[in-house]
């Protein structure tokens with residue numbers, strides 16, 4: 001029980017409220033002195049209001065919401081009543097400067113308030129595009145740095161790692177993003193969201209689990225949606241982009257419900273290779289006669305093991321599709337930085353299921369930029385086509401976690417840069 005005479009908690013609360021107030025007033029000098037004079041271990045740029053869950057970033061952004069009452073009451077500095085537009089612009093300008101300052105001080109870009117909104121979600125809802133883009137860019141910087149750290153860990157000594165981690169935290173805030181299953185498909189998602197209870201979805205756990213094939217979905221033993229029929233339109237359009245004509249050679253990584261493979265078959269490919277790692281999926285494929293379809297070769301195993309053998313044999317493709325399950329972003333990045341080049345013809349094209357961060361618009365926008373940069377670095381250019389996703393209400397009954405929560409899908413089509 002806390003001691004009622006102990007003033008420490010009261011002081012902490014006051015300090016928090018002072019920082020949040022300065023953030024909402026866009027008072028940068030005050031914020032600077034509060035943030036820098038603080039000697040506690042926790043970063044004051046990431047305090048939280050216990051009632052709303054607002055961080056200083058939330059507070060600074062919320063204060064940019066146009067409020068006509070304020071304009072009428074406070075008036076303009078020179079005594080005249082400013083036009084609402086003018087007041088809005090001023091609030092926005094000071095808001096931009098405050099958000100920039102807080103991000104430089106290590107404010108977490110994707111912290112959730114009690115309304116389940118990140119600062120970026122709040123900016124989007126209030127129509128504050130400039131602030132939204134600033135938060136997206138902060139997310140991109142944090143994710144790029146953390147992804148790079150992933151790669152460096154193996155080769156650097158401990159001191160170097162510590163330095164780099166400190167740098168990532170300065171960019172991102174105190175908390176490293178969690179790895180969550182982006183619903184199904186690939187991916188690392190930058191969110192500090194509380195995860196539902198239940199085991200983490202890892203590729204080894206998934207590959208060991210028994211699958212349930214239902215009419216319109218494929219689930220793993222933990223009720224995670226591995227593939228769902230509502231993605232059919234996305235699969236159809238992806239297949240059409242990959243195989244504009246008949247008689248081409250295509251590789252699909254991850255068979256799932258066979259939806260994309262069905263559309264690829266409609267284009268009568270000269271060769272149609274499928275890599276599939278889950279034994280239950282392989283059994284189901286054979287039950288449905290996939291091994292006997294024209295041009296089809298099934299490779300049983302993980303792409304990580306199958307592709308080096310294909311490259312060794314000199315097998316080449318005009319088109320490649322990648323849609324696996326429970327793999328991390330770094331697996332995917334390895335796929336396109338290390339493997340595609342060994343398999344894809346110079347004029348070839350490839351695509352992937354773009355489900356990264358799709359449970360929240362801001363994560364989706366951050367990951368689009370991250371992947372675009374990584375693709376560029378790997379020597380690819382990418383075109384995006386936006387596809388409206390139908391409302392998915394009712395789709396998630398019996399599925400552990402809805403993995404799609406945004407209005408549009410961005411379909412990527414990648415080619416080698418000239």
Ligand SMILES: C[S@@+](CC[C@H](N)C(=O)[O-])C[C@H]1O[C@@H](n2cnc3c(N)ncnc32)[C@H](O)[C@@H]1O
Nearest residue numbers: 254256257258259260277278302303323324325
């Ligand atoms: C989301 S489903 C693919 C859905 C498919 N695009 C369709 O249209 O039905 C993912 C598939 O990738 C497979 N998979 C997961 N990890 C893999 C890996 N490392 N190598 C090959 N296949 C993998 C899963 O077993 C699953 O069948």
